[in-house]
Amino acid sequence: MTGPVRGTPGWLRETNDRTALSLLLEHGVLTRNRIGELSGLSKPTAAQMVSRLETAGLIHVVGEVSGGRGPNAASYAVRTDRMLGVAIDIDAEVIRSTVVDAAGEERPIAVTPLAGRSPEVDVRLAIDAACEAAGVDPERVGAVCIGVQGALDPRTDELTYIETLPGWPKQGIRRRLGDALGRAVRIDNDVNLAALAERTDGAGRDAGGFALLWMGEGLGLSVDQGGSVHRGASGGAGEIGYLPIPRSAAELDADARDLQDLIGGPAVARLADAHGLSPQFDGTPDAREAFLHELARRVAVGVVPVLALLDPELVVLGGATGQAGGPRLAALVTAELRPAWGDRSVVATGVAAHPVLRGAREHLIGDVRDALFAEVSRIAP
Structure with missing residues (x-):
């Protein structure tokens, strides 16, 4: 659909309507007068914008604000139920899903078993469960973003790993x-989505760029370059678990052949158990400290190639291991690296829970907002 020509009255109306919608998404509930003040437009123009958006069903009245001695002013908000998405995180056992709207409102997280019968069944069940938890109509869902423990080649639409x-x-x-x-449908690697959450809400928020070392059941690496994630030619960048460990690290685990053997989930669980800790690293303070020292030596082995090849401003330790180890593990890894690499900045993840799902939400907030703005273009003059 071709929009109005720049500079024409139709183009000006559409620009003003998009401005009003943007202000409502940014600030929440606003009156017509406040929209006019924030946009710098006159009260009559603001009133016309609000009228067009309300007639199109994109905004609605949600209350009134006292107007002093005059009549109360109607307050407006975006109809966030008009366009919805569902963010999905699939791991080895379950699917987590949540509804996403243009305002980014937090919705309940639904958990469903991974059926494994077909992708259509898995994803449809996740959508329905998320919508039921949020109390919304699944027919309103126009987009999904799926985080998977694998890589999607954008050139061939092929999944690997x-x-x-x-x-x-x-x-x-x-x-x-x-x-x-x-x-x-958007499909992305789970660690790349976690990096997006780290950029938006976590430790990478103020960094020019960073590397997220994901240590869960498996290992992964995501590299943020000024807000853009490096995915590689085939979408498979960051499969660091396959990297062989150097000979100098053989004393840490004589049987380990690659980084997955050294700091993957099963290896970390065995190490924690050997120190008398739970899988969440709970135990006596002395046992936890001894365990974290030994784990830090191993994690440093995984960080060194990241520093050597990428030289990131910041290394973030994420995944279940990074989360449980917290700032203390990050500090110990920094100390391990210092003799050869100086004071490198290694920090714990700043995303408290569900980083993959939060990254998928960030993608969808943009997609849902784009769909709403596209509706503005269809408003009759």
């Missing part, structure tokens, strides 16, 4: 899901 997705095909997955669900 998907051992945790039984029943999912390698070829044509995004197109297949889009056709079956009748919705826009």
Whole structure:
């Protein structure tokens, strides 16, 4: 659909309407007069904008504000139920999903078993569960963003490293899901989505760029370059778990052959158990400290190639291990690196919970807002 020509009355109306919608998304509930003040437009123009957006069903009256001696002023908000998305995080056992609206309102997180029968069944169940938890109509959902423990090649629509997705095909997955669900589908690596959450709400918020070392059941690396995640030519950048460990690290674990063997989830669980700790590293203070010292030596082995190849401003330790180890583990890793690498900045994740889901939400907030703004273009003059 071709929009109005720049500089024409139609273009000006659309620009003003987009401005009003942006202000309502940014500030929440506003009156017509306040919209006029924030936009710098006259009261009559602001009133016309509000009238057009309300008639189109994009905003609605949500209350009144006292106008002093005059009549109360109606207050308006965006109809966030008009366009919805669902963020989905799939791990080896369950699917977590949550509804996303243009305002970014927090919604309940639904958890469903990973059926493994087909991607269509898995994703449809996740959408329905999220909508039921949020009390919204699934028909309002126009887009989904799915975080998977794998990589999607954007050139061929091929999934790789998907051992945790039984029943999912390698070829044509995004197109297949889009056709079956009748919705826009985005699929991304879980660690890349976690890095987006780290950039938006976590330790990477003020960094020019950073590397997220994800230590969960498996390992992953995501590199943020000034707000843009490096995915590589085939979408498989960051599969650091396959990296062989150097000979100098053999004393840490004689049987380890690669980083997954050294700091992957099973290896960390065995090390914690050997120190008498729970899988969440709970135990006596002395036992926890001894464990973290030993773990830090191992994690430093994984950080060194990141420093050598990428030289990031910041290294963030994420995943279950980074979360449980917290700032103390980050400080010990920094100390391990200092003799050879100086005072490198290694920090714990700043995202308290569900980083993959939060990253998928960030993607969808943008998508849902774009859909709302596209509706503005369709408002009749």
